[in-house]
Amino acid sequence: MNTQSVLDRLSALADKSRFTILQIMAKGAIGTCCDRIEAYENGCCVADVVAVTGLSQPTVSHHLKTLEKVGLVRKEVRGPWTCYFPNPEAIDELISTLRVELYPSENCNEGGCCP
Amino acid sequence: MNTQSVLDRLSALADKSRFTILQIMAKGAIGTCCDRIEAYENGCCVADVVAVTGLSQPTVSHHLKTLEKVGLVRKEVRGPWTCYFPNPEAIDELISTLRVELYPSENCNEGGCCP
DNA sequence: CATCGATATTGATGGAGGTCGATATGAATA
DNA sequence: TATTCATATCGACCTCCATCAATATCGATG
Numbered sequence: 001m002n003t004q005s006v007l008d009r010l011s012a013l014a015d016k017s018r019f020t021i022l023q024i025m026a027k028g029a030i031g032t033c034c035d036r037i038e039a040y041e042n043g044c045c046v047a048d049v050v051a052v053t054g055l056s057q058p059t060v061s062h063h064l065k066t067l068e069k070v071g072l073v074r075k076e077v078r079g080p081w082t083c084y085f086p087n088p089e090a091i092d093e094l095i096s097t098l099r100v101e102l103y104p105s106e107n108c109n110e111g112g113c114c115p
Numbered sequence: 116m117n118t119q120s121v122l123d124r125l126s127a128l129a130d131k132s133r134f135t136i137l138q139i140m141a142k143g144a145i146g147t148c149c150d151r152i153e154a155y156e157n158g159c160c161v162a163d164v165v166a167v168t169g170l171s172q173p174t175v176s177h178h179l180k181t182l183e184k185v186g187l188v189r190k191e192v193r194g195p196w197t198c199y200f201p202n203p204e205a206i207d208e209l210i211s212t213l214r215v216e217l218y219p220s221e222n223c224n225e226g227g228c229c230p
Numbered sequence: 231c232a233t234c235g236a237t238a239t240t241g242a243t244g245g246a247g248g249t250c251g252a253t254a255t256g257a258a259t260a
Numbered sequence: 261t262a263t264t265c266a267t268a269t270c271g272a273c274c275t276c277c278a279t280c281a282a283t284a285t286c287g288a289t290g
Contacts, residue, residue, distance in 0.1 A: 003134070016118075025219065045236080055279080059278070079288070080237085102138065104143070105143065162266070170249080173267090174249055192256090194266095196257095
């Protein structure tokens with residue numbers, strides 16, 4: 001992942017509403033009103049998120065679009081509903097990059113062995 | 116970590132300037148102007164960050180304060196300089212929490228075994 | 231095609247925060 | 261104590277974005 005993608009993904013996660021959406025998706029804590037999502041899919045439709053969060057429908061659509069744009073969720077139209085599903089690979093990628101970019105490396109040059 | 120702490124840490128990371136600061140700290144890429152930081156410490160003083168990023172000194176102080184407030188860096192006054200050091204534990208904590216909170220769990224109730 | 235439910239888009243608003251110049255604070259030294 | 265260097269704080273500006281009401285779009289169904 002390039003730095004900009006990491007920043008975009010972090011920004012997407014740093015919002016309370018969007019973080020909550022991903023949390024309830026991950027927990028499968030939504031009894032979806034859409035009859036085309038199986039429980040094991042961990043998915044939800046827009047109305048589900050509206051019900052759980054209390055946010056307005058436009059706001060929820062906006063957040064889901066943001067999450068999709070950065071790859072944290074996947075979008076799929078099923079009949080009259082637009083269904084959203086978590087994307088675990090995006091979390092993995094982000095975590096890996098954070099480790100590589102931000103984890104302090106032992107500085108091997110303490111003794112001045114390298115130029 | 117509670118949710119708010121996670122959000123605070125994510126917000127701190129989601130800014131380009133602050134992410135860059137942590138990156139260069141982690142890489143030990145700063146030849147610090149402060150003579151009281153050893154290379155293996157991965158630390159830097161405010162003026163170092165100003166030189167590398169081109170940001171104003173007040174802005175850099177502000178960002179470092181933000182990073183310290185959320186635990187991502189540690190602050191230490193050494194003589195006339197204020198030195199900052201990365202805190203790897205904070206990265207670990209964040210990553211662990213992200214995994215627990217956002218990684219989709221297999222929904223065990225597909226067969227309806229649980230009420 | 232007309233209608234209806236579900237979602238997306240538009241436009242407007244308010245608040246949060248990144249940035250800088252000016253200034254204050256603080257530590258070391260003469 | 262006076263001075264100097266390094267950093268912190270203050271005040272202001274400006275941009276970005278979360279949010280909502282209103283409206284448009286879209287899929288299904290009659």
